[in-house]
Amino acid sequence: MANTITRRELLKSVGYATGASVATLGHPAVLRAAAQPAKMGILVSLTGVHAIFGETMLHCAQYAQKEINDRGGIEGRKLDFVIEDDETDPKVGIEKARKLIKRDQVDVVVGSISSAMRNAVGSVTTKEKRVYLYPTYYEGGYCHDGVFITGAVPNQQVERFVPWIMENVGKTFYIAGSDYIWPRETSKVVRALVEKRGGSILGEEYFPWNTPDFSSLVNRVASTKPAVMYSLLIGSDSVTFLKQFHNFGLKKTTRICTSGVAEKEAAGLGEAGIGIVSSQSYFMSIDTPRNKEFVEGFRRMFPNEKLVDSIPEGMYNGVHVAALALAKAGSGDWSKLTKAVPGIRYKAPQGDIWMADNRHAALNSIIAEAYNEKGEFRIIKNFGVTPPQVNCFQ
Amino acid sequence: MRSQPARLLFAAGVLVALALPPVAGKYYTELLSQALIFGIFAMSLDLLWGYAGVLNFGHAAYFGLGGYLVALLAREVQGFDQSYLGYALAVLLPVVLAGALGYFLFYSHVTGVYFTIITLVVTMIFQLIVSDWYWLGGMNGLLGVPGFALHGPSGLGWEFDSEAQVYYVLLVVSAICYLLCRYIVRSPFGLVMAATKDNQERTEFFGYDTAYLTTIMFMISAGLAGLSGALYAHFSGFVSPPLFGLNFSTDVIVWVAVGGRGTLVGAFVGAVLVNLLKAIISDFLAVLWLLIVGLFFIVTVFFFPDGIVGTLRRTPWRAPRPLPRAASMREGGV
């Protein structure tokens, strides 16, 4: 119940933020004094399937906002948020992106989870010449002016991970993924790495969304006996599959390695999640003073938030990177800001990161293992920063 | 015949609609443009639900089909103006699909709730196919649909760029669609449809092939929905699987129910009002919005069955014409 109260407080603060923005509506940018607050549009899924991440993403963004304002804002300007819910529906995402830009006249937009949503929002921000930061790990290849990405691309999740697996787990792989672009692109990278090092892929399958029963897949895995089950299923499909994999007792013989499971999914798995090895750019259990400070500060502000994972951390980083870029550029002006973002360095909870010239962030590659039924991970190895490799195709 | 106050109200509405863009600002103009597209979509549902008494619970299928066709043409066909071809196909394909479904369902005397849940499954399947089929963009949808444009025969052409231009174009298109629908429902065909809705058996005993006529109405409705989907694709520049979604299908039912079914204008009133309200409320009540929507569904059913326009029409300035509330056999269909 305490959960609801904080949410209500949150809603109040959102109301306040938009109320303030309405007052400035219609004033040409030139007339705005330097002390006018900087405005950031925060676009997250607060309803629908992706609300599972959206809520924590919003909280992470708000924590970043608090940090920035506590330190005196952006070059003396207070940082204001305008928060919008995209309802996990790109149709709504487009509408909200337009609102943020055309009505609220935000300087920069940060947020959204799925690639579909990024495509939707990006189509608006690029057309309206407003900078947009996307915080989620994805398939790579999205190259549009003014869209910057603080989430990992496949090479960052996989490049260090696969060799480690082959050394420590085994050389025979079975790949299963949700039937869309991220698993397919990621599996290409995995396959190349495995085959280069003399391993083999025993099977590769893709499944439609919301598949209720994975037992056929589990049986095929059981009969081919790979050392590694590389799962690229995502969201609820990932949880359903891994539960059933566990229930069939296959974890004894085959290790699950994945780039699609982090703390949130592991929490839904309970005991079925124990032993899963995942590669992300951030885990909550990173043992550095910087991460401790982040986790403790965040928990103080949102006591009911149990788990942060790489997507919300990407959001947090996105807000900070955007703030640094705004400070560097002096305003939300498109040409200045697009030039300001590349090269920005930031000391993130995951470690140091920077924005590369290809509009993507150089992020950390970390391998960790889920060790309890609460969805917590133990760091196995932190490889440090991996620069993003991006072939533009979207 | 319309009475004086109703005429005045209508004229005032037209004036307000014309004068809005400069007052409303860019964002609200765009929101209204979108509401107009949704209004056409809602009106197409009203044709079938309000005038033929058949509820399509998967109406988004036809909207999505129109939108995806335009997006696919934009991606696949280069070098010549796809917009006319796009609109034509976006109307035609839904019409064909509706014709086929009508043939399989209405001719087997499947109406009422049975029809309703089959349509619901149809739209779910469409969503599944576009989500999972790679060539159709999958979950990521299709990007890069061009904006509204009008091309003459000799290289003459206009692109509609600004929010106000787009709004006026859509206002004209909506007006044309509205007049078309009004013509249909007031024609003898509309009367026979109303009769079928009221009492299907009696209508058959006058020698009407009600399955055939209902299929025609379904096809008109689907074509109009396809058109609105095509307009939406041009308007937003992007299509994705939720266009086929169950949520969108139920949204449009809410718009029609709120505006008043069987009124045509009500579809626009509902679409504009709900979308505006949602834009305003969800600003500060994001999480509670859905809860409100859910409760609203229930409240509407209980206390507000005629919708806004339907209720207004029963006010003293119009001739009283209350209808018996019991659902007809056709709607019951059980």
Next chain:
Amino acid sequence: MSPILETKALVKRFGGLTATNDLNLSIDAGELRCLVGPNGAGKTTLFNLITGKETPTAGEIYFMGEAISRLPVHEITRKGIGRKFQVPNVYESLTVYENVAVAVHRLLPTPALFRKSVAAELGDRIAAVLGDVTLSDKREMPAAYLSHGEKQWLEIGMVLASAPRLLLLDEPTAGMSAEETKKTVRLIRDLSARRLTILLIGHDMQFIRAVAHKVTVLHKGQIVAEGDIGAIETNRLVRDIYLGKV
């Protein structure tokens, strides 16, 4: 002269129940025939078979020499068979005028239904029908507000408006006051005088006496007697049937 309607060895079974049993009925053009029989004699089933609402188990129905028993309702109706139901079956939500208009518009081909102007062209015909059933002054009233008798007339009017060659009337005076019944008798006689073929189901002997020339008595799905009203009324078998002796 060949009959306008003929049934040959018509059989209809519902599960174990035989509602129509080897029925051979023949109606001449211009005739006014009355069907009588106790409850469950199969009168309404016969109407359902003729109009295509039910499909016969065996046998055949000929209308103007054409076999019709496997056709759907609307096609049979289009051949010229109009049916008035026992319980008034009108469009409650439409006005009286619109009710008749629906019936009249059927005479048009489907594409013409999309021409609004045809409504005006058919106005005279509708007005004439409304005059026939004395509802001219209530043309703008929703049919739901009519009295029971008025609904019955409206439905008769509607069926007439669809220009049938054969009119099936199922207990047209059910629930009517004495005054209304009298008016209905006048209307039916009038129609018959215009050489319209009428087949009607009756219960009320007084009414039948007032309108009918020839009466057919059904019992257990079969014809047990046929003849003019006087002969039927004195027929012992008929009497026994009504008294429940057979």
Next chain:
Amino acid sequence: MLELGSLLTQFLNGATLVSVLILISIGLAIIFGVMGVINLAHGEFFILGAYTVIAADVLRLSAWWGIALAPVVVGLFGALVEVGIIRFLYRRPLETLLATWGLSIVIRQLVRIVFGVGYRASPHPLLGDVRVFGFTYPIYRVFLMAVCVAVIAITFYVFYRTDFGLKIRAITQDVEMASALAINTSRMYLSTFALGSALAGLAGALMTPEITVSPEAGVNFLARSFFVVILGGIGQLAGVLGGGIVVGELETLLSYLISATTAQAAVLVIAIIIIRFRPRGLFGG
């Protein structure tokens, strides 16, 4: 190349899916068959069952307690819904459809407020394998099939062998006649709706170890049960069995040959074609 072992497991996989589909659909079918009400909140009733198990876990009760409590909790909730909403909408099926859809949204949001938005897990009640002809299969799945068979048997018994079932069938045939025979229809409707809801809750609770538990999960199961019900014939108890078998086996078998998506689309097209010739469904009367 199919050897006996994989053939057998494949059969068992199919049988599990069929059992699950039947468990989910049977409540929907009963409510529709008897009351003419299509409960669009059925998926949410299912999810409420799953959350009952979660709640039991929070209260440190075992999963078996959760499974036992779920039908009671959801059945009571269903009774509440019947008294509060459905009761006023008899004979207005379209309105019921809209109201239950609204209800489904409300339930989803309430679950979110109470349990939070994330995925939830609870301990597995019965891990382990059984040996069938020398091949192992998870014991819980075998248990699921057994429960499904028991539920079917009990439902059929209730409907065809008890006084309650007799009255229910009388109402299904002719409501007015049943009322005239002094059958208390509103009480029968109430118990039917509660029974249907309880079955949905039971299915949800049983499936908790095998599926993802989140507030949004209900809709997918709703879609599937519609498939089963449409194909089998609405309002037919036997139709649910037939529909469940066809959908479940087709999905399992076709997923070997073509993609699951195409398989589902094909099943729908087949269903619509069947309806043209058998308007009451494949197994409908």
